[in-house]
Amino acid sequence: MARPRVYLAGPDVFLRDPGAFAQxxxxxxxxxxxxxxxxxxxxxxxxxxxxxELGLAISRANEGLIRGCQLVIAQMTxxxxxxxxxxxxxxxGFARACGLPVFAYSNVAEDFTTRTTAFVGTTHKRxxxxxxxxxxxxLEAFNLVDNLMLYGAIVASGxxxxxxxxxxxxxxxxLEAFEQCVAxxxxxxxxxxx
Amino acid sequence: MARPRVYLAGPDVFLRDPGAFAQxxxxxxxxxxxxxxxxxxxxxxxxxxxxxELGLAISRANEGLIRGCQLVIAQMTxxxxxxxxxxxxxxxGFARACGLPVFAYSNVAEDFTTRTTAFVGTTHKRxxxxxxxxxxxxLEAFNLVDNLMLYGAIVASGxxxxxxxxxxxxxxxxLEAFEQCVAxxxxxxxxxxx
Numbered sequence: 001m002a003r004p005r006v007y008l009a010g011p012d013v014f015l016r017d018p019g020a021f022a023q024x025x026x027x028x029x030x031x032x033x034x035x036x037x038x039x040x041x042x043x044x045x046x047x048x049x050x051x052x053e054l055g056l057a058i059s060r061a062n063e064g065l066i067r068g069c070q071l072v073i074a075q076m077t078x079x080x081x082x083x084x085x086x087x088x089x090x091x092x093g094f095a096r097a098c099g100l101p102v103f104a105y106s107n108v109a110e111d112f113t114t115r116t117t118a119f120v121g122t123t124h125k126r127x128x129x130x131x132x133x134x135x136x137x138x139l140e141a142f143n144l145v146d147n148l149m150l151y152g153a154i155v156a157s158g159x160x161x162x163x164x165x166x167x168x169x170x171x172x173x174x175l176e177a178f179e180q181c182v183a184x185x186x187x188x189x190x191x192x193x194x
Numbered sequence: 195m196a197r198p199r200v201y202l203a204g205p206d207v208f209l210r211d212p213g214a215f216a217q218x219x220x221x222x223x224x225x226x227x228x229x230x231x232x233x234x235x236x237x238x239x240x241x242x243x244x245x246x247e248l249g250l251a252i253s254r255a256n257e258g259l260i261r262g263c264q265l266v267i268a269q270m271t272x273x274x275x276x277x278x279x280x281x282x283x284x285x286x287g288f289a290r291a292c293g294l295p296v297f298a299y300s301n302v303a304e305d306f307t308t309r310t311t312a313f314v315g316t317t318h319k320r321x322x323x324x325x326x327x328x329x330x331x332x333l334e335a336f337n338l339v340d341n342l343m344l345y346g347a348i349v350a351s352g353x354x355x356x357x358x359x360x361x362x363x364x365x366x367x368x369l370e371a372f373e374q375c376v377a378x379x380x381x382x383x384x385x386x387x388x
Contacts, residue, residue: 011331013332014326014331014332014333014334015330015331015332016320016326016330016332051335051336051337052336052337052338054336055334055336055337055338055342055345055346056342056345056346056349056350058342058346059342059343059345059346059347059349059350060346060350062343063290063291063346063350079331080275080276080277080310080313080314080327081274081275081276081277081313082274082275083274083275083279083280084280085277085341086277086278086280086283086340086341086343086344087283087341087342087343087344089280089281089283089284089287090283090284090286090287090290090341090343090344090347091287091343092284092287093283093284093285093286093287093288093289093290093291094287094288094290094291095287095291096257096284096287096288096291097257097287097288097289097290097291097292098291116274119274119275120274126210132208132210133274135362135365135366136209136210137205137208137209137273137366138207138208138209138210139208140208140249141245142245142246142248142249143245143246143249144246144249146280147279147280147281147284148249148250148252148253148281149253149256149280149281149284149285150280150281150284151249151250151253152249152250152252152253152254152257153253153284155250155253156250156253156254156257168329171329172329172331
């Protein structure tokens with residue numbers, strides 16, 4: 001029987017050597033009976049020099065890859081701000097609407113409100129008790145890992161969330177919480193365990 | 195004939211008076227023959243004091259609202275970092291996978307690479323010519339408005355992007371680019387023009 005295919009969403013594509021990192025993730029997927037599919041695995045036809053066209057081709061290829069997978073494991077580690085990478089958030093929404101279980105991990109264990117408060121610096125309490133930033137925009141305070149749409153996708157789709165702490169050097173490459181997601185997914189899909 | 199329903203995605207929900215802002219957007223939608231649907235329009239059953247459960251209920255309600263719409267107009271104005279709000283990015287992906295045209299606007303006209311460079315501060319050129327930040331994570335350089343998945347959704351779905359400049363005070367509330375999206379959508383859907 002074909003192994004379930006896992007789309008490996010995350011800012012991993014921005015690493016210095018994404019191909020090597022993809023191999024580490026794929027090896028873990030294989031141990032648990034899955035086939036890992038990395039964003040760069042798409043079949044990109046030869047592209048001209050137009051950067052916009054190249055960006056669009058990658059976008060189309062990634063959407064096709066997600067449609068060909070049975071689940072997603074997304075790296076939600078905060079990326080250039082208090083929240084996950086927006087490309088990853090987009091792909092979680094895309095996968096969720098396709099009916100795929102969304103598993104996710106973050107290598108930062110602090111909750112979203114704490115991270116956002118630290119990021120925005122100045123906060124102000126509104127008369128109704130809600131907290132807002134210097135732009136008068138409210139901070140979410142639901143005790144979740146990130147924006148409620150992202151967490152909601154994990155819960156509603158039957159996925160799980162794993163978090164771990166990390167040093168700055170291993171922030172985007174630590175795989176402990178990722179492996180917890182793969183193990184949890186293996187139970188859901190009843191694939192081979194190591 | 196029922197007017198096409200537009201899901202109004204964006205960080206608008208974090209404004210001091212999101213209900214009043216929703217009314218302004220809905221009035222513009224109506225002028226162009228659409229019915230505007232705001233994230234807070236969901237039918238939330240009475241909730242207990244559990245914040246996590248409330249967050250999950252809002253998530254479920256918003257996904258239901260998107261499924262009941264025929265298009266999305268997303269506010270992609272950068273939010274707490276160089277990119278759009280992640281909840282908005284999630285909803286764009288969700289809508290795209292549901293087959294909805296994704297229209298989007300931003301009240302910041304600078305391109306993504308310029309914004310990200312300013313945000314991360316220190317950048318470094320890799321041997322292959324790509325630019326990375328202090329975390330050794332690459333910066334996208336596709337001359338797009340934001341992450342390529344977000345822009346790709348707009349193009350592939352037949353939507354349009356509109357941008358404008360804004361002062362800090364009107365960053366999240368200026369409606370010029372929003373109205374351009376509504377007008378462009380009216381042409382696609384051939385609804386009544388003003």
